[in-house]
Amino acid sequence: MLARQSLGRIANASVLGAAPAGARNMATLREIEMRLKSVRNIEKITKSMKVIASTKLNKAQRALQAGKAYGIANSELFQHAPSESTGKRKLFIVISSDKGMCGGIHSSVTKATRRAFAEKDAPFDQDSPIAVVGDKSKSQLSRILPKNIFLAFNQIGRDIPTFADAAGVADLIMKSGVEYDSVTIVYNKFLSAISYESATVEVETANSLKESAGFKAYEMEDDVTKDLAEFALANALYAALVEGHACEISAxxxxxxxxxxxxxxxISNLQLKYNRGRQAAITNELVDIITGASAL
Known part of the structure; x- marks a missing residue:
């Protein structure tokens, strides 16, 4: 009788690593093994993406150094022609991208824009327009400030942004017919390969350039300031795009x-659980075999 019971226990434990009878919520060895395989595959993918991002980061940093020259040129111009605009309608241009899996880099510019609109004594109207570059920040701002968004761009800077991309954005903004008194670009500022922060840059409009003392000293046609303002906006957008792209690749x-x-x-934790479970299963089988042999 004992021999039959022992042989029955051996037959019931035919699958190595099977959970004990009546056990609930216990992962079997097969489940742990499948999860180990899945996590190992994910690790291979993330390591490959890290290598690709590291290669792209070098190119993005070189483009960043070249793009900073455009921003410096704008700063020099605006220093000699400071703004005297008193209007309160401000155009916000938020720079992000269409791609994810890069931490909270898109949330950074979204939060900066939201904080600007949340200020009680904000120096601009609450219905000021917003133009968004990138689908990620667009989806975030659409939940917070849906009525302010009037223009959105995507597929820009899929690789390293070019001046043509920035000029296209500036041209569409100018042709959109939106009214504004000043322009603020919200972007991510590249600090190092492991850090960034949200920042803003002001861009002069055609009216503010026309009214500045530096331009009033000279006789110029209206088209001069208009073309210069559009070119300055494209310069600032290009500098912000390449810097934001470098931040994105780094993140x-x-x-x-x-x-x-x-x-x-x-993988280390699952491998430890798998080894312990396998050892326990083998021990249980050995106990059953020895018990059955002793009974016989």
Missing amino acids: RRNAMDNASKNAGDM
């Missing part, structure tokens, strides 16, 4: 690095 590299480390930790 994606860091995010994939962290994801790879987390996957490695998960």
